[in-house]
Amino acid sequence: MxxxxxxxxxxxxxxxxxxxxxxxxxxxxLGDADRYTAAMSPLAENPAVRQVVVTQAGRALAGQIDAGPFQGGIESLLGEALHSFTGTPAYRTAWDAANRAAHAAFLKALTTGEGDALTIDLAPIVEQVKGELVGDGVPLADRIPVSHITVKVMEYDNLGALRRGFRMLxxxxxxxxxxxxxxxxxxxxxxxxxxxxxxxxxxxxxxxxxxxxxxxxxxxxxxxxxxxxxxxxxxxxxxxxxxxxxxxxxxxxxxxxxxxxxxxxxxxxxxxxxx
Incomplete structure (x- = not known):
């Protein structure tokens, strides 16, 4: 026995x-903002993630600037600026800030039931890139709006079940x-x-x-x-x-x-x- x-x-x-x-x-x-941000922080160096940030931010910014016949040149400059910026310490700082904000939004969704996806707001990154372009004297750079461009990280269909499961864990x-x-x-x-x-x-x-x-x-x-x-x-x-x-x-x-x-x-x- x-x-x-x-x-x-x-x-x-x-x-x-x-x-x-x-x-x-x-x-x-997952429940701790510092540990979540630390886990996501190395992704700032990941080539695939950096390319997604460059692509998403570049598309959004190019669509908000009407440069007429110079549109192609402006888009090229934006792409080069974004690629260059993703290799700087300022980008890593902005990336961490964006992920910390995403974590807060995720926890809010789990507690209040608001929202249906976990997204990362690229506004801090756009703001940094705009400042660099303006500082370099790039034409029309001052017209870039610092809008909330988001990248979807995770989408959840049944938030109620997710909230209950996360609470139990x-x-x-x-x-x-x-x-x-x-x-x-x-x-x-x-x-x-x-x-x-x-x-x-x-x-x-x-x-x-x-x-x-x-x-x-x-x-x-x-x-x-x-x-x-x-x-x-x-x-x-x-x-x-x-x-x-x-x-x-x-x-x-x-x-x-x-x-x-x-x-x-x-x-x-x-x-x-x-x-």
Whole structure:
């Protein structure tokens, strides 16, 4: 009976590992503005994301300037200015500010039910580019309006379900990992053969890490396959990978911990048998 109970607890540990990590990630990573901005900040250097910013901002700006026969030249200058600007520290600062504002809007949508998409406002970037063009004496640059040009990062059809799910993950964010550790300790404590149970717990942690890795990979494929045709897939993939970096890192950490527990318990048994 003790062996059976210990086995059940080990299975629960394996199943709770991915849920615990996802809950903690939703609460402490997605729910925190500083961590969210830090996760998205490296995307300022990503070529695919930079190209999307240049393309979207260039189209919007070119459509708001009527330069007559010089339209082609103005559009070319805008494109060059945007490309040049995305390699400057000022762009990275504007990118972080835009992502912080996007995070605040996302949390507001989750709490108030307003909005149907997570977007990044490029207005800070446009303002910086306009200032550089005016400073360089580019004709008609002073006519560029600093409008709110947005890039859609994520669209959500059922905001009510998303809000409830996110709220549940936030509540479980700290308690679910604690419960998983308690069940792992209980699996060893109730077992008739505790060293063997410890090996099982380590294996359960490794299996749970494998389930988490598989879930992240499957969700990545489903997310990218469900994108509208006009969304840049490399840029979307970069955003997904940036947001789930914590999950992937934690997967390897839990896998390493599980294998270390298995190895330590096995070596302890071998040493005890050595005369």
């Amino acid at each position: 003790r062996t059976f109970l210990s086995a059940v607890l080990v299975v629960l540990v394996a199943l709770l590992v991915p849920l615990s990590v996802v809950a903690y990630w939703a609460d402490r990573e 936030q509540i479980a964010g700290i308690w679910l990992p604690v419960l998983t550790l308690v069940l792992a300790a209980a699996a060893v404590a109730v077992a008739a053969r505790r060293r063997r149970a410890l090996i099982s717990v380590g294996a359960g942690l490794a299996v749970g890490a494998g389930l988490l890795w598989l879930a992240v990979r499957i969700c990545r494929g489903l997310t990218l396959d469900d994108l509208p045709p006009d969304v840049d897939r490399p840029a979307a993939a970069a955003v997904y990978d940036a947001l789930t970096a914590f999950l992937r890192t934690t997967t390897w950490a839990v896998l390493g911990l599980g294998l270390a527990v298995v190895l330590a318990a096995w070596l302890t048994g071998r040493l005890r048998r050595t005369p």
